Every structure is written in C-alpha cells, then in structure tokens.
Amino acid sequence: MDAFKRNLEKLAELAIRVGLNLEKGQEVIATAPVEAVDFVRLLAEKAYREGASLFTVIYGDQELARKRLALAPEEGLDKAPAWLYEGMAKAFREGAARLAVSGSDPKALEGLPPERVGRAQKANARAYKPALEAITEFVSNWTIVPFAHPGWARAVFPDLPEEEAVRRLWEAIFQATRADQEDPIAAWEAHDRALHEKVAYLNARRFHALHFRGPGTDLVVGLAEGHLWQGGATPTKGGRLCNPNLPTEEVFTAPHRERVEGVVRASRPLALGGTLVEGIFARFERGFAVEVRAEKGEEVLKRLLDTDEGARRLGEVALVPADNPIAKTGLVFFDTLFDENAASHIAFGQAYAENLEGRPSGEEFRRRGGNESLIHVDWMVGSEEMDVDGLYEDGTRTPLMRRGRWVV
Numbered sequence: 001m002d003a004f005k006r007n008l009e010k011l012a013e014l015a016i017r018v019g020l021n022l023e024k025g026q027e028v029i030a031t032a033p034v035e036a037v038d039f040v041r042l043l044a045e046k047a048y049r050e051g052a053s054l055f056t057v058i059y060g061d062q063e064l065a066r067k068r069l070a071l072a073p074e075e076g077l078d079k080a081p082a083w084l085y086e087g088m089a090k091a092f093r094e095g096a097a098r099l100a101v102s103g104s105d106p107k108a109l110e111g112l113p114p115e116r117v118g119r120a121q122k123a124n125a126r127a128y129k130p131a132l133e134a135i136t137e138f139v140s141n142w143t144i145v146p147f148a149h150p151g152w153a154r155a156v157f158p159d160l161p162e163e164e165a166v167r168r169l170w171e172a173i174f175q176a177t178r179a180d181q182e183d184p185i186a187a188w189e190a191h192d193r194a195l196h197e198k199v200a201y202l203n204a205r206r207f208h209a210l211h212f213r214g215p216g217t218d219l220v221v222g223l224a225e226g227h228l229w230q231g232g233a234t235p236t237k238g239g240r241l242c243n244p245n246l247p248t249e250e251v252f253t254a255p256h257r258e259r260v261e262g263v264v265r266a267s268r269p270l271a272l273g274g275t276l277v278e279g280i281f282a283r284f285e286r287g288f289a290v291e292v293r294a295e296k297g298e299e300v301l302k303r304l305l306d307t308d309e310g311a312r313r314l315g316e317v318a319l320v321p322a323d324n325p326i327a328k329t330g331l332v333f334f335d336t337l338f339d340e341n342a343a344s345h346i347a348f349g350q351a352y353a354e355n356l357e358g359r360p361s362g363e364e365f366r367r368r369g370g371n372e373s374l375i376h377v378d379w380m381v382g383s384e385e386m387d388v389d390g391l392y393e394d395g396t397r398t399p400l401m402r403r404g405r406w407v408v
C-alpha cells in the first residue's frame with residue numbers, strides 16, 4: 001500500500017475510533033459532499049469493522065444548491081428540509097452518532113445575489129435548529145472529519161493543477177490531523193492530555209474576563225457565570241468521550257452575552273456558506289456588535305448577523321497557540337474547521353451548553369450569560385502578534401499568551 005492510501009486509512013480509522021469513539025451496535029448518520037463518495041465508503045467500512053449497526057449517509061451537492069439559488073422563486077427560498085433535520089435530531093437523541101464529512105468549494109456560491117443566499121441560509125438555519133441543539137447538547141457522540149474536496153483544493157492552491165492541488169491538500173490534512181504519524185491514535189492520546197491540562201489550569205483560575213491585544217484589536221471578553229473551559233475529547237450526556245473536531249487545537253469557553261467591550265480585527269479570512277469574508281472588524285458595546293465591517297463579503301456576513309438578536313453577540317471564545325501543526329503548514333485553508341484551529345477565535349451566535357456548569361438550558365442558560373442564536377460562526381482573531389491576559393474580578397491579571405504562544 002502506498003503512503004497516501006495508508007494515511008487515508010489511518011484518517012478514516014481516527015474518525016471512527018478517536019473522533020466518534022463508536023460504540024458497538026451504534027447507528028451512524030453521516031453527512032458528506034457528493035464528491036466524497038469513495039472516502040465515505042472507506043469510513044463506512046471502518047465503522048462496520050468497529051461494530052456499527054447501520055451507516056446512513058446524506059449527501060450534499062453545492063451545484064444543486066447553486067441552481068436553486070439562481071432559479072427558484074423568491075418565496076421558495078424560505079423552504080428548508082425541516083423533516084430531514086427533525087429526523088436527524090430524533091436519531092441523535094435515540095443514540096445515533098453523527099459523522100460530518102467536511103470539505104466544500106468556498107467559492108461555490110460566488111456571484112449569486114447575497115439577499116437570496118441570505119434568505120435561504122436563514123430558512124435553513126431555522127429548520128436545522130432541532131439538529132443543532134441535539135449536537136451542541138452532546139446527546140450523542142459526534143465528529144467532523146475533513147475531505148480534500150477539489151473545489152477546496154483549488155481555493156487553497158490556486159496556482160496548481162487540480163489533481164496536484166488535491167494531493168497537496170490531503171497531505172496538509174494528514175499533517176493537521178496527525179494521521180501521517182506512525183501511531184496516530186497514540187499521538188491523539190498525548191495531544192488530548194495536553195489540551196486537558198490547559199483546560200484544568202483555566203478552570204481552576206475562574207477568570208472574570210479575557211483581554212486580547214494585537215494590531216487593530218483591544219477586546220475584553222467577559223466570561224459567563226460558572227463558565228467551563230473545554231477542549232480535546234468531550235463527554236456526551238451519557239458519558240462517552242468523543243473528539244468533535246479532527247483536527248482540534250483549541251480550548252474554548254462561553255463568553256458572557258452582555259459583557260464584551262472593545263474592538264477586534266480578524267487575523268484570517270472566513271469562508272461563509274461559499275463566500276469568502278475577509279478583513280472583518282467589529283466593535284462591541286455591552287456584548288453587542290454595534291459595528292461590523294468587512295473588506296470583502298461584508299453583505300453576506302451582515303445578512304447572517306441579521307438572523308436574530310443573538311447573532312451579533314458572542315457564543316464562544318477560544319485560545320489556540322500560534323505554533324500548532326495547522327498554523328505550521330503555513331496555509332490559509334478557507335475552511336473554518338482548519339482556520340479556527342490555526343488561531344485563537346471568537347464566534348458570533350449560539351453558545352455551547354457544555355461551556356456552562358451543569359449544562360443549563362432556557363432561562364438559567366440566559367441568566368448566566370449564555371448566548372442564544374440560530375447561527376454559530378467562528379472567526380479568527382489570533383496571530384503571532386496577539387497577547388492575551390486573564391482578568392480577575394478585582395482587576396488584577398495573569399498573562400496567558402504572549403505573541404500568540406502560551407506562557408502558562
């Protein structure tokens with residue numbers, strides 16, 4: 001077997017054994033781009049070898065989406081397959097694992113009218129809510145595994161022929177996910193231990209807020225009451241550990257929805273439903289982004305932020321050292337899973353219940369500062385020029401990162 005095939009096998013095995021930590025007899029619901037059919041078959045094979053009872057895949061097709069956005073009647077864009085998402089939510093709540101194969105053409109929707117794209121995205125986000133809730137509540141184990149989609153490869157390596165670009169992207173994926181290491185499963189265990197040590201340190205400090213300083217950024221992010229830092233393997237409600245993201249380099253927690261102040265500038269571009277948003281700038285007052293601009297893709301971003309009131313508030317703050325395997329590839333991936341894990345980031349929209357002690361919901365979730373929204377959009381603010389301090393309630397501070405690296 002050649003090196004490429006071996007690494008692909010190792011990645012598929014990582015997804016099933018470390019990402020999902022699949023239980024014998026468990027059902028798997030996969031979502032994937034149509035282009036990933038061979039990789040999905042490999043994943044299914046690994047899943048059945050680990051004892052999966054039923055592997056169901058739902059394929060997405062960006063070209064189909066493009067046709068709809070161009071041709072469907074205006075009111076038709078308010079439709080979304082609620083029946084499908086409700087069925088997925090039901091299956092997750094009944095114990096099915098969720099395997100999301102990521103990888104898409106970030107330019108797939110370029111040139112389409114932003115108001116039509118925004119309208120369809122809003123309807124879809126609303127319909128997807130039951131599934132998103134089940135996922136963020138960790139009612140069952142889930143993971144996201146990357147696939148080197150040709151459109152994605154073209155965006156990352158615009159100067160290479162497609163075949164070469166796809167090969168290079170797979171190599172970067174293997175490096176970032178540690179699938180290219182001799183024993184990736186052992187490598188993940190060690191990585192996971194390191195992340196959990198950071199989580200334990202941060203949880204013991206009970207910081208009141210974080211202070212980010214860098215070029216164009218001076219931002220204080222208040223943390224939710226009884227916030228919990230998370231990172232690496234995460235337990236489901238039933239106590240089964242899974243690794244939601246392959247790769248993952250972040251430790252993250254819930255900001256307080258009303259205690260974010262200052263200005264912040266994105267350090268990397270953001271791929272948003274097929275549109276590239278570059279040069280984001282935001283100014284926060286009492287947790288609300290009163291001003292948001294972008295050098296490119298501003299329309300699409302703003303429409304998304306019009307989804308609901310919580311869309312302009314923060315639902316996540318994450319720390320990622322600037323010297324990690326993803327950042328070390330030196331690539332901009334135009335994909336949130338990779339780019340968010342290459343740098344410290346914040347997210348507009350829904351907060352994770354797992355980031356609050358006792359995983360509260362409803363009124364209690366809001367009272368503690370948890371943010372609610374139909375969206376969750378991570379955008380990258382960290383870089384080798386970013387300093388981060390932890391602030392205590394009495395105003396004293398502890399340096400956490402200097403020039404993008406941990407100092408604790």
Ligand code: ZN
Nearest residue numbers: 250252318340
């Ligand atoms: Zn994150």
Ligand code: ZN
Nearest residue numbers: 316347376378
């Ligand atoms: Zn996030």
